[in-house]
Amino acid sequence: MEQTEGFKDWLFRYQYVYRLRRTEKSKKRFLAALVTDIAKMREDVRVIEYNQQKKYAARNVYVGNIKQADRVICTFYDTPPESFGSYQLFDRKDQAKKTTRFILASTIVAILLGIIGTLIYMRLSPNSFQLNSIGTLGIVAIYAAYFALLGKVTKGLSNRKTLVRNTSSILAMLKMIAENKQKNIAYAFLDEGSYGNKGLDELQDQVKNHCKIYYLDSVGASAPLHLIGESPNSSKIKSNVDYQAADQKVSYLFSARKDQEHVGFYLNPADLKEKQLNMENIATVTSLFQ
Helix, strand or coil, X not given: CCCCHHHHHHHHHHHHHCCCCCCHHHHHHHHHHHHHHHHCCCCCEXXXXXXXXXXXXXXXXXXXXXXXXXXXXXXXCCCCECXXXXXXXXXXXXXXXXHHHXXXXXXXXXXXHHHHHXXXXXXXXXXXXXXXXXXXXXXXXXXXXXXXXXXXXXXXXXXXXXXXXXXXXXXXXXXXXXXXXCCCEEEXXXXXXXXXXXXXXXXXXXXXXXXXXXXXXXXXXXXXXXXXXXXXXXXXXXXXXXXXXXXXXEEEEEECEEECCCCEEEECHHHHCCCCCCHHHHHHXXXXXX
């Protein structure tokens, strides 16, 4: 699929400028850019807040009439934390375990580096301690930066390579919004999708009972496309889509490899670090809803 100039612009900005979407500040920057881009194409875009706390609020972005739509296409936008190994789709326990292991290992490494650095300083530093010296002020600044970094490590580092998971799905939805003018289709960009289904649950509370929800995940990966649920258009299901019919309110459309041993789906570390989109998958996904 040939990329338009508008798509290339989205690709660059969301792959590099707004790739981190985990902290309150970074999410607000991303949402401001996303809403601006969508507002250039249509006016019915709004941001809603839920799970409001003293210093935090989760936010979903809705495009179209969510309450009256027959179909809602959605995906999550928040950045997943760094973790070890592959990404097992639909297995929250496995994701939590791999993330916890990464946090524990990186924290131990950071503490060891701090201890080694302190020992080296103690051996090389002069015996006299001068509070106002440039060397002392420099050491204080280094320790302040170290403990600030250690605080971030203990909370988990953000995955910086987010093109596949899940910028690719965001780009696919922007392409659909630009090309698909059907009034019975709405779109939702969901918060807190990397950790659970809070954003999806909030969406389900807003739609009508017979509305069909299509949840996109990592659709631009260099892996086969899968659709579990109800096909949006049976005549457009292609040979490159593994379709498993199921009677459920939320249908899942995603790119992944099949784990035959455990009958599951996964993306390996190489898939998650891809720097190029699988544009054939993007084209297939967008064509399903036209």
